Amino acid sequence: MSAVTPRVVTPRVDTPGADAPRVRVPSAAPARPSRGPARHRGLRVVRWTFLTVLGLYFLVPQLAMARFAFQNVPVVLLNASTLFSKWSASSLVDALSQAALWDAAKTSAMLAVLSVVLDLALLLPLAILAEIRAPRLRPVLSALTLLPWVIPPIALVVGVAATFRDVAPGFLTSTLSLVPFYAIWAMPFTYRALDSGLRAINARTLVEAARSLGASELTVLFRVIVPNLSASIVAASGLTAALVLGEFAFASLLLKNTLPTYLVNYQRDSPQAGMALALAVMVLTALALGAVVHMLRRRGLGMSTTGF
Amino acid sequence: MTGTDLAADPTSRATSAGVWAAAARPSRLVVDDTVGEPGGLLGIVGRLRAGRRPSTATLAMIPFLAFVGIFLIWPMAAVVVRTFTPNGRFGVGTLVRAVTGPYQSAFTNSLMLAGASAVIGGVLGMALALALRGLERPRWLRPTIDAWSSVASQLGGVPLAFAFVAALGTQGVLTKALAAVGVDVAGSGFSLSTLAGMTFVYLYFEIPLMFLVVAPAVGGLRTTWREAAELMGASPVRYWLTVGGPILAPSVLGGMLLLFINAFSAYATAYVLNSSGQLVPLAIRFVLQGNVITGEQGLGYALVTWTVALLVAGLVLMNVLQRRAARWSRA
Numbered sequence: 185m186s187a188v189t190p191r192v193v194t195p196r197v198d199t200p201g202a203d204a205p206r207v208r209v210p211s212a213a214p215a216r217p218s219r220g221p222a223r224h225r226g227l228r229v230v231r232w233t234f235l236t237v238l239g240l241y242f243l244v245p246q247l248a249m250a251r252f253a254f255q256n257v258p259v260v261l262l263n264a265s266t267l268f269s270k271w272s273a274s275s276l277v278d279a280l281s282q283a284a285l286w287d288a289a290k291t292s293a294m295l296a297v298l299s300v301v302l303d304l305a306l307l308l309p310l311a312i313l314a315e316i317r318a319p320r321l322r323p324v325l326s327a328l329t330l331l332p333w334v335i336p337p338i339a340l341v342v343g344v345a346a347t348f349r350d351v352a353p354g355f356l357t358s359t360l361s362l363v364p365f366y367a368i369w370a371m372p373f374t375y376r377a378l379d380s381g382l383r384a385i386n387a388r389t390l391v392e393a394a395r396s397l398g399a400s401e402l403t404v405l406f407r408v409i410v411p412n413l414s415a416s417i418v419a420a421s422g423l424t425a426a427l428v429l430g431e432f433a434f435a436s437l438l439l440k441n442t443l444p445t446y447l448v449n450y451q452r453d454s455p456q457a458g459m460a461l462a463l464a465v466m467v468l469t470a471l472a473l474g475a476v477v478h479m480l481r482r483r484g485l486g487m488s489t490t491g492f
Numbered sequence: 493m494t495g496t497d498l499a500a501d502p503t504s505r506a507t508s509a510g511v512w513a514a515a516a517r518p519s520r521l522v523v524d525d526t527v528g529e530p531g532g533l534l535g536i537v538g539r540l541r542a543g544r545r546p547s548t549a550t551l552a553m554i555p556f557l558a559f560v561g562i563f564l565i566w567p568m569a570a571v572v573v574r575t576f577t578p579n580g581r582f583g584v585g586t587l588v589r590a591v592t593g594p595y596q597s598a599f600t601n602s603l604m605l606a607g608a609s610a611v612i613g614g615v616l617g618m619a620l621a622l623a624l625r626g627l628e629r630p631r632w633l634r635p636t637i638d639a640w641s642s643v644a645s646q647l648g649g650v651p652l653a654f655a656f657v658a659a660l661g662t663q664g665v666l667t668k669a670l671a672a673v674g675v676d677v678a679g680s681g682f683s684l685s686t687l688a689g690m691t692f693v694y695l696y697f698e699i700p701l702m703f704l705v706v707a708p709a710v711g712g713l714r715t716t717w718r719e720a721a722e723l724m725g726a727s728p729v730r731y732w733l734t735v736g737g738p739i740l741a742p743s744v745l746g747g748m749l750l751l752f753i754n755a756f757s758a759y760a761t762a763y764v765l766n767s768s769g770q771l772v773p774l775a776i777r778f779v780l781q782g783n784v785i786t787g788e789q790g791l792g793y794a795l796v797t798w799t800v801a802l803l804v805a806g807l808v809l810m811n812v813l814q815r816r817a818a819r820w821s822r823a
Contacts, residue, residue, distance in 0.1 A: 231623045238620060242644065242696070244666060245652075248659035259668050306556050318549035328560055334803035335568060336757030338773040339796045342780055343567025346574065346793070364563045423646075430649040432760035433773070437780055444650050448764065451654065459654055466651035473643040481635070 246466075253460035276464060279450070279457040288446035291359055295442065296428040299366040300421045303374045306367070311378040312409060316388045322379075329375040332368050337434035340365065344438075359440050370427055374420040381416030382409075384485055415483040422476035426469045568800065575797040578790045590794035595775050599798070602756055602772040605687050609694040610751035616695065617702020617751075618744055621710040638707075641700035648697045653764035656684055656693045685766035693761060698751045705750060709743035709817055746813035753806045757799070772799055 256270040279285065314321040344365070348355050355361050387409060394404045432444040447465060451458025578586045591599050624634060659666045660677065661684060667677045683689050713736055721731040759773040767774065772795060779792030
């Protein structure tokens, strides 16, 4: 990576008022003109070495996974001459041909969609209200939607087993009983996505304009606000999808068959195809999140994907 | 993030500024709330009791509050109540036994795992942010790392553990490649199921998360401060000790606390790497599945209570630090 990248050449033209550290421009560091270049060369080597090592750390596990999944050469026989032989996608085809996979995938997709819808139904009206009419709601909303961060699935599942099993025994037998809980964990970033979206579109002015033109409240909601919030809604959906694709503790301990729990069981029986499927799930998650990040950037919508 | 970076992409200025607005806001408000949140709720209840007509806003909150109450607060409150009333009477016996009895090692291990991955991930994530500071070429690098961090910080779970098994498991590609050049990974005592191995895996989502948290703070270090320090004769060491360090400290500590919370509650990765491991989340699973001596079920509740108490304390502390950090941060 470092070998092919053009190095930073000094001096360069800085835009006025730009905040780039100008220490690399010799004229801005008059204190040590003699030691400067040597120090900077050393720093550059350290910097690129560090970035390369970190890049390898993030890349190698994925490549190893791809090899394990798609190459039919035992690790013992793996060397330079066999590195590119016997690659095939048959393991993924095997994995995808399992009917049980599609059941689990369907369940997960349904959970994701329902969680997003439930969260939007609960939070969108409140976010709008907090933005245009009752700012005092904001601290309450902000705090309550942060709570799920400190109540992880592995903790909540104990409480759920202790309460719902006694009070509503039928509730937990349905797979759909996961929806409210996934909606809970999706709240931190869903609320923040909606909140930053509402700020970005200047919702108060929009609503006042629409109302003064005679729009009813429902018209304002569905024909003015929601279309303008599409970026926020897509972001919340993408992050929720990633959450549902990744959540294992809660589903597995409540004995539900979602994609992550299926993945673990399937990999136990057929390691290679399981690995291929895991890679596919990982790529799918990364694409969903990547699309969200890209869209937020393009729309200039400030929102942290961490839910903080 | 540097100014020239932003100049290259006009939309990103808005993005980054917004990120800060978004990131700074909740922290400030939450601090108020961790103290005043019951008050806020009690305030609504109180107003209802007082017979005053509740406003539309208050009424609109009811479905949401009911939802959070039923699916989050009620189960957790039940756990806490059962922890403190083991035999129908108030007592802290189970709470004490959970950290001294059979699960003491789970607590020690979880604290060490979360602590180590928070500190190492924090340092490396910080180093990444510093390494990218002022780096303008290649142009694609910064946006790529920004986006990748958002993705990788969420990539915990089952597939990640599989990926590391494929790379560094006993039959892993990297294990074999290293063996070929004479490095015996397994013989050196390294295994993915040990604490060190798990820490190594956890770093995969901890480093990007730290980067996301501290990058705005690093971007907030103004060049003018450094120039002013240099003009007054301060060495780089002095600058970092008296200006840069203190300004970055709250973000760095806050970020590490977030990493700690994240690692302590991670379950799927640990389960795949070592399902019989001595860690709090795995111990909770054990108790929940009934793999305990009769009469010890209460320990499960105590484990959960400890976990949540620890995480809440971390969150509160983190918000205090983030509020300080927000003062100087900008993207």
